[in-house]
Amino acid sequence: MPLGDRRSGGHSWVDTMVAQCLVLLVSVLVLTAPGYSMHAQTLNIFKKSPSNTLATALKKTSWPKDCSEVSAGSPSGVYVIQPTGLHPILVSCEMDGRDGGWTVIQRNRQSTEITWAESWSTYKHGFGNVHTEYWLGTEYIHQISKQKVYQVRFVIWDASNNTKFADYNFFAVEDESHGYRLRLGTYSGTAGDAMDSDNPRNVHNNMKFSTKDRDQDTYRGNCASRSGGGWWYSACYAARLNVKGGITWGSLCNGNCKASAILIKPAPYQ
Template identity: 55%
Template sequence: MGFQSSSLVFLSVLSMMALLCVAPVQGNGALAHKKVERGFPKDCSNIPRDSPSGVHVIQPAGSPPRVVWCDMDTEGKGWTIVQRNSYNTEITWKESWTTYKYGFGNVQQDYWLGNEYLSLLTRQNTYKVRFVVEDKSNNTRYTEYDIFSVEDEPSGYPLRLGRYSGDGEDYLTTYHSGLGGIHDNMKFSTTDKDQDQTSGNCASSYGG
């Protein structure tokens, strides 16, 4: 993600593998865990709870069907993986605004869901987000925010986050001068559409 400068600075510099997952906040939406009777589920929380983790098709409201990876093993189950970035990825993340809008990569490896679909996904319910970071020694930490949304393209796909929890550092809602300042409430930036608040284009160095 590249809100203000790039939260991938945090993910790529401090980790060997990172997963970005979203799931509805429990208690919001009476149908959140009921079996979908027809069509595709709106997110991974709507697939049967005993389903294995893996590739599934979802269809957020207003979106065409999308192939995603659903994590059915992590606490709470039903996490929709919207980004995976491993230390040895072939993806540079220095993609255009349009490429970030519609997504890229391979859902079984490293990928980005797409800002447009992320916006539509988080518009249909109240979601939380979890960043899972694993290093070379298989040490895993996570950072979670109890509210997560991405607004629409005319607004610049700004990021909105709630309260932090977890055993990892909060690099998104607190200010860090060496890691892009603060990312909460900032617009998305790419190499061809600079919307960050720094003097240069951070996406040219770190990706969107």
């Protein structure tokens, strides 16, 4: 029914529309509550009214499953995604250039105010500020990574603020019952292969995730307690990105890296 017919058609349709608007608005407020804000694209659904497009927008039940499904040409920024089987979540998307569509699962910098020394459950559901430094959440990373075949890009800004990359052509995080174990493919890049190693003392590939209150490393002590943040420790690390002020990536920068980011997107092969 066109919007103009509402006077002759009674109030019920309009009331339903208002109710749906309120429900959606409340959802938006909840999503934006803990220091988050949403990208304009999400709010544009309100601007396309009044017409049937509003009704269409309100019926929208599917969000992008990851940043690779955000429409081409969109700017980098914060978006709502909804991985299969999950509620909608906010993530930062790297959309710039031809090589866009990356979902940012971690971002840190040397001068961060985040302690990173958080518990298993805090790591599980994520923390920080999606606009600056944050951990998306180990559970959400797992849920995203099981949707498709993913690749990962570790971006490291070294001590001189040069940007370096470490790409792995496969990326997955197993479920919580398997300790959120990390699975990486073959390395290529400019930062060095700090996540994989023949040395069992500092390898990260195939390691379980550990936090200060859940020691799943291969060290007699507790790597996460000694090092601050949760990570896929062995005994203990060659790469340490989840830390306040001591970001390390192999021999590239040892405790003095300027910043880091971890990005994932579907591999070109599926």
